[in-house]
Amino acid sequence: MKKIFSTILSLAAFSLAANVQVLAPEGAEFAPDAPNMVQSIVRASVSQTGNTPVDGSAEIQLRTNVMTMGSTFVVVCEQVKDGAVVGSGKQKAGSVDDLDVAIEGAVKSALANVEDNNASAAPAEDYYASTASRSEPEVVVLVPADRNDGDPNDNFAHKRPTRNYVSYGLGAALWHNYDFKDKSCKQYANADDCHKDRDVERSWEQAFVFHYARIFEVIPQAAITIVDNMNISFGDEWEWHEVFLLGGRFFPSTGVVTPFLGAGVGLGIQIDDRYYDSDESFAIGLAAGAELGVIFFRNSATQLEVGLAWDALWDGFESFDRRFGAGSFYIAINY
Structure with a gap:
């Protein structure tokens, strides 16, 4: 009975994840396949924040703009709700190789208040949920790969595409x-x-x-x-x-x-x-x-x-x- 009740509470908390309409990115025409690539990275980044990316209309919209400044890229993400910008994030990438990291950071900053709202709206755990035995969550430490490992001439992926x-x-x-x-x-x-x-x-x-x-x-x-x-x-x-x-x-x-x-x-x-x-x-x-x-x-x-x-x-x-x-x-x- 306690396990069933804990499962119901977990499903209730999961249902609080917001639907986010991911708009088509602007300024991502630096390569023929760049718009689709940026769109896919943005959707994956929204999922990593605990929210759900959708194609149709939603209460929350995410607007992405990719700008080039010399050989660097500036990514600006804005959370739009009821026609107003309620959250934003900006990241800079030194090259196209780091563009995915910049997009993830900008999306996380723009949707930070969505995570806060979901956390405050989560139902309080009752006596059964607090006393039920549960295993400790597995902690995964993400270590960024060293892009300068070894001779960069040995791997074309380390270089900016021409x-x-x-x-x-x-x-x-x-x-x-x-x-x-x-x-x-x-x-x-x-x-x-x-x-x-x-x-x-x-x-x-x-x-x-x-x-x-x-x-x-x-x-x-x-x-x-x-x-x-x-x-x-x-x-x-x-x-x-x-x-x-x-x-x-x-x-x-x-x-x-x-x-x-x-x-x-x-x-x-x-x-x-x-x-x-x-x-x-x-x-x-x-x-x-x-x-x-x-x-x-x-x-x-x-x-x-x-x-x-x-x-x-x-x-x-x-x-x-x-x-x-x-x-x-x-x-x-x-x-």
């Missing part, structure tokens, strides 16, 4: 070569005719540009890039201009529509049929470039990029006198 994109684009370019005068013409009697045949004046030509890039977003505001822009002109004289650049990008914001500014250095190759000497018509050497553009649907797994690029290629590695250049406008898909 969002990788491949970019393909097509557009129009404006390309130019450089002035050239053949010094060997002075040894000929008809030097003027020689200069007329062999000298080249700087010219500007329209071309097609094929854009390829690898984008590695190491933090929300910056990325490492590998860019290849190839310009081809099919006019009276055939021209091919291509640069391969290693550099980076800076993003001033992390919204759905994000501008960017980038730069890089590397190598380039050039073929121009306007030059008489093969040493001048073929060039390989140092290259540098800059880019400016806008990315649409930044938080999506597939993005639309519109950009302007300018690059320069110096013929040879010993002089900067002979320089080719190209400016381009392109539209690309990043995925």
Whole structure:
């Protein structure tokens, strides 16, 4: 009889656990699967507080907001009751690896007064419950795992995940070569005719540009890039201009529509049929470039990029006198 009565009291105390409607998190678009991941962690954290997470409407609502500040995350949870915020909690995570711990702490702080109310509303134990023999509860001590145990390079999970994109684009370019005068013409009697045949004046030509890039977003505001822009002109004289650049990008914001500014250095190759000497018509050497553009649907797994690029290629590695250049406008898909 005493055991039955104790069981009834335990069920009565359990029934005092509050139903908490977990609202969809805000600001959790830092990764494609981040909103579902944050929602699941919040629901699990609500259960750990002794309350019941529900999808439908409830008297108590839990609102979660995840904000990025540089490479850190700030989690704010608010308990809303009758349209008013009656409890809140804030936690900061140094990286995405610690985000689950920050969410658990923020949820516990926001629902702290719910636990207090449940405890005060619990029925007092009677004589039978107080005198009934019962076993001591098992005490479980949670020890946080050492995230720096061993060499962090041995485990990729210790590192911040990088969002990788491949970019393909097509557009129009404006390309130019450089002035050239053949010094060997002075040894000929008809030097003027020689200069007329062999000298080249700087010219500007329209071309097609094929854009390829690898984008590695190491933090929300910056990325490492590998860019290849190839310009081809099919006019009276055939021209091919291509640069391969290693550099980076800076993003001033992390919204759905994000501008960017980038730069890089590397190598380039050039073929121009306007030059008489093969040493001048073929060039390989140092290259540098800059880019400016806008990315649409930044938080999506597939993005639309519109950009302007300018690059320069110096013929040879010993002089900067002979320089080719190209400016381009392109539209690309990043995925």
